[in-house]
């Protein structure tokens with residue numbers, strides 16, 4: 001990966017692509033790359049949908065190699081949802097293929113002068129930018145089926161649905177999986193709206209004629225990869241729980257802990273959650289001829305995903321993840337797996353963030369637009385978004401806008417982005433991450449649930465404020481570094497608990513790059529990424545007041561533990577004080 005592909009969508013005479021050397025961006029990948037480019041090149045006060053914003057796709061440092069788990073891609077931009085810097089992360093096939101094509105980043109810049117729709121084909125000969133207005137307002141599934149007919153099934157797609165074309169702040173970017181389905185999404189922050197503002201409907205990636213990226217030290221790399229995989233397989237979360245039941249294995253666990261936000265964050269227990277648990281989901285998938293275990297890209301050995309078929313045994317959607325099942329399930333008091341799977345399918349087809357949409361529908365239910373528990377009404381609300389009706393346009397811009405329009409006080413957002421599936425009062429470390437992450441409320445930015453509830457990486461009492469700031473700080477640093485490698489974040493369970501697996505990861509990076517990085521260097525990398533991101537946000541006008549939860553989390557007691565969020569503002573301000 002020795003070059004950057006820059007595509008100027010606003011160039012005189014029509015969009016133009018240029019290959020550029022890495023220059024100051026040499027040696028970094030994934031989130032380190034996206035955040036470095038955005039922080040340096042995007043004016044922090046620019047409009048997120050204007051010509052000055054950029055959309056950066058960066059494979060991880062190890063993407064395109066045979067390193068296990070290395071197929072994640074980072075998408076960077078100024079977020080139309082939060083107004084701050086964003087890195088949104090996805091699986092699927094494109095990351096490995098872009099890595100093999102030699103691109104450390106693909107950057108969409110500028111803005112076309114009219115509403116022309118473009119598709120971009122990237123292969124070993126470079127990039128071809130083609131006008132194709134026949135793609136207008138296609139859902140991701142129809143779009144990918146059309147591309148498959150034109151280009152065959154060996155390519156991968158990066159695309160937006162109608163929500164992205166309508167520039168909704170909850171719009172995602174879809175990445176095709178191993179079966180060339182648009183099921184993996186960079187969901188958070190409105191990446192799809194930024195892609196829509198650039199006039200790009202789909203990027204077709206074709207790596208025909210390329211080969212695997214080769215390591216600097218093949219022997220060291222091979223040995224480290226073997227040890228790394230062994231470590232993942234022996235850890236109970238990455239070796240057993242996630243492969244068997246997917247991320248939805250958490251439903252029973254988080255509900256039991258009283259931390260499962262139910263009916264728009266009004267209670268920590270959902271009475272009928274067993275109907276939508278990972279165990280029930282896996283049983284349903286297997287009985288209908290789907291798959292309870294499946295990888296989202298080649299080289300994944302944890303395989304936390306699956307295939308969800310409808311009652312007739314036909315493919316409906318990929319296995320909805322825990323956060324999706326929660327957002328459209330317990331958060332809206334819906335305990336019907338088929339309805340949740342349909343909502344997931346519609347989100348993927350329209351190109352929407354499942355977390356943002358579930359939280360938004362929860363707020364809409366609180367506003368009285370539908371009754372809690374009414375699955376049909378939830379599906380109809382989502383269809384309004386896909387159609388772009390005036391109501392749909394409000395909902396498609398997320399929970400914060402919806403709460404404002406309908407006068408709802410209980411809106412679970414930070415920096416304008418919805419909280420995921422863990423109540424910050426019952427998992428206080430997660431509350432610290434929600435409040436302080438430069439990304440807005442984001443569970444992956446520093447997954448304190450691991451240590452607060454699962455006993456991974458130690459134990460810190462979930463209900464007490466003590467130790468949460470340090471926990472969140474360390475996790476945010478580690479996460480920023482992992483997000484730069486192309487590794488799936490779920491490796492964190494094994495590397496937090498097993499020092500030899502952490503060492504195997506470092507050896508893997510060193511074996512591939514020929515560097516001599518230590519654990520301290522990884523920490524320094526994580527800190528430098530966060531510093532970059534926080535600096536961008538400060539220049540965009542963010543202050544410590546933006547690093548706070550909505551005040552009802554400090555006022556309302558949360559059942560069943562009757563707890564409030566207790567970490568003080570002064571403590572929150574210490575998270576990045578290193």
Ligand code: SF4
Nearest residue numbers: 295296300302304488
């Ligand atoms: S563990 Fe799950 S999310 Fe991670 S790469 Fe594998 S299938 Fe994708």
